[in-house]
Amino acid sequence: METIIILLVGVLVSTATYLLLSKNLIRVVLGTAILSHAIHLLLMTMGGLKMGSVPILGDQVDTYTDALPQALILTAIVISFAVTAFFLVLVYRTYQSTGSDNLYELKGPQDE
Amino acid sequence: MRENDVILQTVSKVAVFIVLTFGVYLFLAGHHHPGGGFIGGLMLSSAFVLLYLAFDVETVNKGLPFDYKKVAALGVLIATLTGTGSLVFDSSFLSQTFAYFNLPIFGKTELATVMLFESGVALGVIGVVVTIIISISEDV
Amino acid sequence: MNNVLVFPMIVPILAAMLLLFFRSNTAVQRWGSVGAMTVVFGTSVWILQQVMLHGILRLDFGEWLPPFGITFVADSFAMLLVTVSSLVTVLCLVYAAFAKDEKRESFFMYPFALLLAAGVNGSFLTGDLFNLFVCFEVMLLASYVLMTLGGEKKQLTEGIKYILINILSSWLFLLGIAYLYGTLGTLNMAHLSVRIAEAGQPPLLTTISMLFLVVFSLKAGLVLYFWLPGSYSTLPAAISALFAALLTKVGVYALFRTFTLLFYHEPSLTHKVIGYMAAATMIGGSIGALAHRDVRKIASYNVVIAIGFILVGLASFNIEAIQGSIYYLIHDILIKGLLFLLVGTIIHLTGKTRFDQESGLIANYPLFGWLFFIMILSLGGIPPFSGFAGKLFIGEGAIGAGHYGLTAIAFLSSLFVLYSLLRVFLIMFWGESSILSKNQIPLSKGMLAPLVALGIITTGLGLGMDYLSPYVSEAAHVLMNPDVYIEGALHNE
Numbered sequence: 001m002e003t004i005i006i007l008l009v010g011v012l013v014s015t016a017t018y019l020l021l022s023k024n025l026i027r028v029v030l031g032t033a034i035l036s037h038a039i040h041l042l043l044m045t046m047g048g049l050k051m052g053s054v055p056i057l058g059d060q061v062d063t064y065t066d067a068l069p070q071a072l073i074l075t076a077i078v079i080s081f082a083v084t085a086f087f088l089v090l091v092y093r094t095y096q097s098t099g100s101d102n103l104y105e106l107k108g109p110q111d112e
Numbered sequence: 113m114r115e116n117d118v119i120l121q122t123v124s125k126v127a128v129f130i131v132l133t134f135g136v137y138l139f140l141a142g143h144h145h146p147g148g149g150f151i152g153g154l155m156l157s158s159a160f161v162l163l164y165l166a167f168d169v170e171t172v173n174k175g176l177p178f179d180y181k182k183v184a185a186l187g188v189l190i191a192t193l194t195g196t197g198s199l200v201f202d203s204s205f206l207s208q209t210f211a212y213f214n215l216p217i218f219g220k221t222e223l224a225t226v227m228l229f230e231s232g233v234a235l236g237v238i239g240v241v242v243t244i245i246i247s248i249s250e251d252v
Numbered sequence: 253m254n255n256v257l258v259f260p261m262i263v264p265i266l267a268a269m270l271l272l273f274f275r276s277n278t279a280v281q282r283w284g285s286v287g288a289m290t291v292v293f294g295t296s297v298w299i300l301q302q303v304m305l306h307g308i309l310r311l312d313f314g315e316w317l318p319p320f321g322i323t324f325v326a327d328s329f330a331m332l333l334v335t336v337s338s339l340v341t342v343l344c345l346v347y348a349a350f351a352k353d354e355k356r357e358s359f360f361m362y363p364f365a366l367l368l369a370a371g372v373n374g375s376f377l378t379g380d381l382f383n384l385f386v387c388f389e390v391m392l393l394a395s396y397v398l399m400t401l402g403g404e405k406k407q408l409t410e411g412i413k414y415i416l417i418n419i420l421s422s423w424l425f426l427l428g429i430a431y432l433y434g435t436l437g438t439l440n441m442a443h444l445s446v447r448i449a450e451a452g453q454p455p456l457l458t459t460i461s462m463l464f465l466v467v468f469s470l471k472a473g474l475v476l477y478f479w480l481p482g483s484y485s486t487l488p489a490a491i492s493a494l495f496a497a498l499l500t501k502v503g504v505y506a507l508f509r510t511f512t513l514l515f516y517h518e519p520s521l522t523h524k525v526i527g528y529m530a531a532a533t534m535i536g537g538s539i540g541a542l543a544h545r546d547v548r549k550i551a552s553y554n555v556v557i558a559i560g561f562i563l564v565g566l567a568s569f570n571i572e573a574i575q576g577s578i579y580y581l582i583h584d585i586l587i588k589g590l591l592f593l594l595v596g597t598i599i600h601l602t603g604k605t606r607f608d609q610e611s612g613l614i615a616n617y618p619l620f621g622w623l624f625f626i627m628i629l630s631l632g633g634i635p636p637f638s639g640f641a642g643k644l645f646i647g648e649g650a651i652g653a654g655h656y657g658l659t660a661i662a663f664l665s666s667l668f669v670l671y672s673l674l675r676v677f678l679i680m681f682w683g684e685s686s687i688l689s690k691n692q693i694p695l696s697k698g699m700l701a702p703l704v705a706l707g708i709i710t711t712g713l714g715l716g717m718d719y720l721s722p723y724v725s726e727a728a729h730v731l732m733n734p735d736v737y738i739e740g741a742l743h744n745e
Contacts, residue, residue, distance in 0.1 A: 025412070032419045039426045046434035069433065072382055076426060078150060079389045083422075085244045086393065087415055090400055092248055094408040106409040185272035192265055195258075205258045206314040 012038035025101040036080035124166035131159040149230030153237030184239025191232030257311040260373035268363035282349035285362040293338040300331040308740025319443035325379030329727035340589040343702040348490035350698030368394035414483040421470035428463040442741035453517035461515035472503025485548035489596020497589035527567030533560030538668035573649020575728040580642025590706040612685030632670035638713035
């Protein structure tokens with residue numbers, strides 16, 4: 001199971017890298033979003049994937065899952081949500097003020 | 113260009129209440145089951161976003177005259193203040209407690225201070241999400 | 253239970269949220285934020301005294317004991333940085349209050365500056381690697397907003413690059429955290445240190461440490477500083493001063509923490525790489541500082557050189573060098589704040605960004621001119637000012653560690669710092685005055701006050717080094733002896 005998820009992470013990262021390297025700003029934003037999903041999956045896998053109960057002492061369960069990676073992912077999701085939303089607004093504002101969503105045209109002035 | 117959106121508007125009038133109820137359910141369920149302030153808040157804000165989609169911004173703002181930036185600020189304020197509240201009782205920052213009460217209608221109910229914290233989180237999420245959606249959708 | 257430890261982070265957040273309700277009242281915004289940061293400064297001085305008296309202090313959030321819960325750990329290294337950065341934030345906010353940039357002020361400049369300070373202080377204080385990531389993100393989100401506030405075209409395009417590079421480095425940070433959790437099963441820094449020491453830092457962990465090196469180098473601007481000059485030079489004075497004083501220093505702090513507390517078992521590899529990176533940073537920064545004519549670019553490259561210089565101390569990795577780095581870090585937070593405020597003021601007064609477009613400013617603004625001169629001397633590490641002790645100790649430590657080439661590069665880069673800014677001083681301030689006194693924009697006393705205060709502090713720190721030295725040697729002692737930190741951060745009564 002872990003191997004499959006790791007392969008999936010690999011696919012997501014390569015997709016994201018492809019998107020990040022494109023000139024179109026919206027693709028770049030999508031690339032960052034996919035990149036963060038990849039890392040969330042990886043965090044989840046690092047805690048070990050297994051079916052089990054909540055980790056509470058004294059409960060009569062055989063297996064329990066580690067709750068920490070899930071807490072970490074939730075936090076990371078909230079943060080990446082906020083960052084992606086802000087990035088999206090910024091890209092939109094940039095498009096409005098420069099009339100371009102092509103990164104090559106947004107290089108900045110050549111002279112100082 | 114806005115054409116005939118009677119169907120969307122009629123459906124949203126009903127759907128918004130279902131979504132809102134589900135949001136409140138998720139929020140309350142969070143103590144022992146999947147759910148909680150963040151997810152509940154997202155669900156509640158999706159109801160607001162649906163309203164903004166079906167009707168236009170001016171109409172909704174007339175009905176719901178909130179400044180969502182301030183809603184978000186209020187949320188964060190509540191969340192941090194409940195954290196500092198535990199300082200008054202001489203325990204560590206962000207300490208939580210709970211107790212069981214016999215309430216008239218609900219019977220034996222568990223009331224937890226984490227609920228206050230989560231309500232702050234929910235308000236924060238609603239405020240931020242709706243602010244973002246409005247600022248993107250403005251002048252499109 | 254030391255609930256006061258959370259104040260440096262929570263007071264700015266509370267103040268920021270309250271200020272959001274007073275959008276239209278700029279006076280409340282200005283003085284409310286200054287007041288909040290003054291409270292933070294006062295509290296952190298008090299905590300620093302407590303740390304000196306009672307050793308390392310710890311706060312367990314929600315009474316979850318380490319290594320399970322989130323903790324804030326205050327050792328003297330962290331508290332020194334919290335204190336100095338709060339002080340600089342107060343002065344930058346005072347400057348902003350008198351600069352009266354109303355367009356930005358009405359778009360919540362002060363609340364976001366406070367959130368930035370909260371993130372910075374949280375990063376210094378946290379004792380948990382994931383919490384460090386969260387505090388980094390709080391700081392970065394605030395910086396994204398401050399970066400693009402005002403919405404000028406150049407700000408937006410530079411903002412996109414800045415955000416993109418930071419998203420990538422945050423991604424690498426999470427990757428490192430995920431691997432570390434997968435191999436060691438904990439994220440509490442003291443606990444990590446114990447487990448890494450038990451395992452003896454095998455090659456796998458050294459590889460992970462390289463990942464962290466890349467992440468924090470991106471944030472600190474060590475070698476990977478290509479994003480820095482462009483983004484810092486689009487900002488208004490007060491904000492650019494805040495950025496230059498605080499943001500990169502948090503990366504430097506994280507580098508020091510991870511490579512003295514966690515990955516200190518293979519210095520022949522990790523610290524050697526840091527040494528090479530520091531050398532490359534200083535060379536690249538010097539070239540940049542000499543190549544540009546835009547004063548903001550010169551100032552930005554000076555930030556880069558200083559980062560390289562501080563990391564020489566970490567690369568040498570002995571007690572003198574670490575002490576020197578702490579001295580220099582404190583000095584650099586203050587002096588980079590002053591440098592960027594001065595440069596911003598020059599642009600505010602003349603409207604010119606290139607130093608060859610203006611001359612004779614000292615005739616128009618004598619006190620301001622001499623402040624600039626003091627700042628140059630202090631940056632160059634000339635004795636009576638605060639840069640001297642740091643340079644001396646780092647040099648001593650680096651020679652002690654046998655890094656002669658690195659020492660040579662470090663001191664040559666100081667010469668380039670001096671030269672690049674003296675050139676600005678000689679051309680812009682000396683010579684025939686190009687501004688007629690009737691066209692001269694008055695420099696308000698309020699704007700001058702924080703500059704003078706910073707000038708006095710840098711002189712005072714230089715003269716009063718003896719007063720600072722017990723704090724610094726305590727901080728260096730904790731950094732060089734991870735057991736002391738572990739005892740303070742992990743031991744449950």
